[in-house]
Amino acid sequence: MPSPVSGVPDRETAYAKINLALHVRQRLPDGYHRIETIFAFLDQGDRVSVEPGDSLELNISGPFAAGLSNSDNLVMQAAKLLAEQSNISPGARLHLDKRLPVASGIGGGSADAAAALRLLNGFWGLDHSIARLAEIARPLGADVPACVASQTCRGTGIGQDLEIIAGDDLQDCVALLVNPLVAVSTAEMFAAWDGNDRGALGSGPIIPVSLDGRNDLQQPAVTLVPKLADVLQALEDCRPVMNRMSGSGATCFALFDTMQEAEKAEQHCRETLGEIWTMKGKFR
Incomplete structure (x- = not known):
């Protein structure tokens, strides 16, 4: 030892x-x-x-x-x-x-x-x-x-x-994570994917590529966990750089230019959605 x-x-x-x-x-x-x-x-x-x-x-x-x-x-x-x-x-x-x-x-x-x-x-x-x-x-x-x-x-x-990816364009962004306190199964979400290949992920600067991209598990997740639609809408209300579900869910995220914007969005989500989990942070 x-x-x-x-x-x-x-x-x-x-x-x-x-x-x-x-x-x-x-x-x-x-x-x-x-x-x-x-x-x-x-x-x-x-x-x-x-x-x-x-x-x-x-x-x-x-x-x-x-x-x-x-x-x-x-x-x-x-x-x-x-x-x-x-x-x-x-x-x-x-x-x-x-x-x-x-x-x-x-x-x-x-x-x-x-x-x-x-x-x-x-x-x-x-x-x-x-x-x-x-x-x-x-x-x-x-x-x-x-x-x-x-x-x-x-x-x-x-x-x-x-x-x-070196020298990425995320360093000036602040992220807000919002989870509706619903656990989801990764295997279940992948099983719910419809099997349709909607095309490759592009290349170039991260934020434009991500904006042009998608999460193919988001729609199956929203179908299985309807509250996710409310989470995504609450984030969209705050006019972020972008917002989307992460991975197989149920956490959603939004990117903002400043911590102040992220804090305002967090407050809006808490007032709109009720009991949720949130986390704010900068990118490594």
């Missing part, structure tokens, strides 16, 4: 993921789908921390901790996989502060696993590159490699073939 490395961070943020566009191109025989997407990441999210331990343990707290397992959890799966791939015996006491809604289309579980990989990579003194961690993460889920990098990137294949 490796000794904890002194002087390395003892906590990591599991950055909230947004799919600015999500084009579903093909249903694959293995149950996955071939997609084209633009991943972007806020500077906010869950938090994973670590301290020395003789065995591998996980404790979960926070506003969305209820119902989550301390053992059957992507954070634990990520820690065990990293130890196995690094040929070490794992020891660490992990804590997850769960601030993002569960099953909400913003990468919560995937981001948590990715944060655990980054955190333990330093804590155990493994010195894997981000690219290597992303490779290790592939069995954990379609979004986990992108969440390991937590940089604006284009995802193809099942979302794991990544192209980092």
